[in-house]
Amino acid sequence: MTVLSLPPLDLDAAGGVGEEDSPLRSVATxxxxxxxxxxxxxxGATRVATRLGIAKSTACRMxxxxxxxGLLERTGSGRYRLGLRLFEYGQLAVDRLMLRDxxxxxxxxxxxxxxxxxxLGVVVGTDVLYVERAEAATMNVRFRSEHRRNPAHSSSAGRVLAAADPALVTAILERGLQRYTPxxxxxxxxxxxxLASTREQGxxxxREEFEPGWSSIAAPITLTRxxxxxxxxxxxVVAPTSRILGPRKPAVVQGVRRAAARVSADLERARS
Amino acid sequence: MTVLSLPPLDLDAAGGVGEEDSPLRSVATxxxxxxxxxxxxxxGATRVATRLGIAKSTACRMxxxxxxxGLLERTGSGRYRLGLRLFEYGQLAVDRLMLRDxxxxxxxxxxxxxxxxxxLGVVVGTDVLYVERAEAATMNVRFRSEHRRNPAHSSSAGRVLAAADPALVTAILERGLQRYTPxxxxxxxxxxxxLASTREQGxxxxREEFEPGWSSIAAPITLTRxxxxxxxxxxxVVAPTSRILGPRKPAVVQGVRRAAARVSADLERARS
DNA sequence: GCCCGCGTTCCGGTGTGCGGAACGCTGCTG
DNA sequence: CAGCAGCGTTCCGCACACCGGAACGCGGGC
Known part of the structure; x- marks a missing residue:
């Protein structure tokens, strides 16, 4: 089994629903x-039908x-909601990367x-998707679904991943460097x-480039290929700016680099 | 928005793939x-075709x-693997229960x-699915994908959930109480x-009913309906038997009951 | 370099999914 | 209380999009 062959950054996946010209029209819809x-x-069926421009009956059947x-569940009032089977599939998808464990x-x-x-973040499209998180001592309710993915250009994780991937850099630049904070x-x-200095330093x-007050430091997990x-x-490592970019910065940098290096080594050994 | 209306325990989901007689044949396949x-x-396409008894070309198109x-990703050698989009959908599915946060x-x-x-476990079919986990101090590699779901009859979480749900009990008994340990x-x-004493005690x-050496204590999170x-x-709470069913048991019971009661109260308030 | 196995593509017939309209139902509202 | 409006669901006939079989190109392996 190949260990974590990086997906070829599907750019089209970033866009909206759109009309797929692929076969299997019903599966696409x-x-x-x-x-x-x-x-x-x-x-409900009506909302879905209007959003996709399909007949209401079609939406209902879908x-x-x-x-x-099992991909959807019925809520009491005839409407639908994402099903928990998707949670299981999603966990399997991450487990199969043989990265989280x-x-x-x-x-x-x-x-x-x-x-x-x-x-722990991986690249999907031009975003960084965080597939695992070890919360600080008290589990912080601040980290929710909206913090599970963010644009690669404004995160430290995205930078260490883009630093060695020219194709990803061009994709990020094509999409445009959107401003989130000053x-x-x-x-x-x-x-x-x-990115050049990232390559040098490793x-x-x-620094507060995505959300005011919060900064991060990242190191790459590598696989020799x-x-x-x-x-x-x-x-x-993500925290309020003063806690990681102040006097503690050298310790944080050393810690995250060592941890990433250890994971890289373990990942290399797991490639049986 | 209704908060976490328990899915009506789809029993058929527990079985294998099977032939659905529903409409939208291609979606079902x-x-x-x-x-x-x-x-x-x-x-690959061939394996999928033989497993489902469909033509190889159909499998390839699917x-x-x-x-x-985005539900699947291509691995280098023309084969396929679960896609990370499923991870995002799955996280959304759990977030929408307004339970994890x-x-x-x-x-x-x-x-x-x-x-x-x-x-933190919920019922799906006759199993308990754990949608969140707060690991002990050092994150334990022992807990992996195979520990994300287990039969309701052999877990403490399944018992507090079955204690108040007669339909679930009959479903569990119909499926049969499989033996995993002595x-x-x-x-x-x-x-x-x-189950009766569970109802009384709350x-x-x-005790080591699913995996030797490991026991658990559970309390219910309730919602007045x-x-x-x-x-x-x-x-x-899951741990080696002696750590929670020995002298510490009263403290553990009190702790998990208090925590569950607090979550119940917060959940009640969140039902705006 | 041969062969076997894979994933993919092509093509025609047919069965299947599409859309429009009609049906119960619920929950508003006058 | 009744009317209505909106919902999700069902029915039905036509068209077309999908299924299966066979052919293609390619890669790895005794």
Whole structure:
């Protein structure tokens, strides 16, 4: 089994529902129906039909079929909601990367060492998706679903992953460096400079570039492929700025780099 | 928005792939294709075709359609694997229960108090599915995907949930009390006695009934519906037997009951 | 370099999913 | 209390999109 062959960054997946010209029209619309539930928690047949521009009867059949398959569940009032089977599939998808299990011990130790929240992120499209998180001592309700994915250019994890992947860099630049805070780096030239220094130093930082007050430091988890180490994921420490970019910064950098290196080694050994 | 209306325990979902007589045949087979990946990490068109008894060309089209939808990803050698989009959908499905976010703080505090692993479980079919886990101090690699779901009859969480749900009890008994360890309760009469005492005491225990050496204590998270409190989830402490069923048992019971009661109250308030 | 196995593509017939309209139902509202 | 409006669901006939079999291109392996 190949260990975590990085998905070839499907750019089209970033867009909206759109009209797929693929075969299996009904399956494509079924997936589009699922996508509708990314925005809203509960949907009925009429909403789905109008959103997708299909007949109401078609939407109803799609919803029923997805519900019998377990991908959707019926709420009391005839509407539908994402099903828990999707949770199981999603956990399996992450487990199959053979990354989380390898990284968990190191993440727990790093959390204990720094007493901060540790994140494990991979690239999907031009975003970083966090597939595991070791919360600081008291589990922080601040980290919710909306913090499970963020644009690669404004996060330290995205930088260590882009630093070694020119195709990802061009994809990020094509999409545009959107500004989220006054500190967000939006100049392509400056962004490339940051990536260059990331390559040199072996870690990346992001100072309040996505959410005011919160910064992060990340180091790459690599896998030697074709003789050269290739980043496949990133370990990042996220905390209020003063706690990791102040006097503690050297300790945090050393800690996250060591943890990422250990995960890389374990991942290499797990490649049986 | 209704908060966590318990899914009506789809019994058929427990079975294998099977032939659905529902409309939208292609969507049904697409779901069946997804189900194939519950067992194996990577699959090609031929394997899928033989497993489902469909033509190889059909399987190929299904795989391609699911891949363009992001539910599957292509691995290097033309085979397929569950896609990370499923992870996002799955996280959304759990978030929409408005249960995890409410329970996280209490779980973190209980973990700190007991220094043991805390699990948050819900019922799906006749199994308990754990949708969140607060690991003990060092994140334990022992808890992996195979520990994300287990039969309701052999877990403490399943008992507090079955204690107030006669329909679930009959479903569990119909399925049969499978033996996993020498301690597993497999006598229906004894099982009903245990449920009765669970109702009285307000918590449940399971002593090495699923995995030798590991036991658990659970308390119900309830939501008043129709004037009466109704369990919708369970908080459980899982640890080596001596650490929770020995002298510490009273403290553990009190801790998990208090935490579950707090989550219940918060959940009630969140029902705006 | 041969062969076997894979994933993919092509093509025609047919059965299946599409859309529009009609049906119960619930929960508003005048 | 009755009317209505909106919902999810069902029915039905036509068209077309999907299924299966066979052919293609490619890669790995005794």
């Amino acid at each position: 079924a997936v589009a129906v699922l996508d509708c539930f990314a925005d809203e928690a509960e949907l 919803l029923a079929a997805l519900a019998t398959g 390898v990284a968990l011990p190191a993440m727990g130790e790093l959390r204990e060492l720094l007493r901060e929240t540790i994140q 500190f967000t780096v939006v100049d392509p030239l400056r962004y490339r400079q940051i 870690y990346a930082t992001a 074709g003789g050269r180490p290739h980043p496949v994921a990133a370990l990042s | 697409a779901v069946a294709v997804l189900d194939c990946f519950a067992d194996e990490a990577e699959l 795989l391609a359609a699911l891949a363009t939808g 409410v329970a996280l703080p209490a779980m973190g505090e209980l973990r700190e108090l007991l220094r043991e692993t805390i699990q 301690f597993t309760v497999v006598d229906p009469l004894r099982y009903r006695q245990i 918590y449940a225990t399971a 129709g004037g009466r409190p109704h369990p919708v989830a369970a908080l459980s």
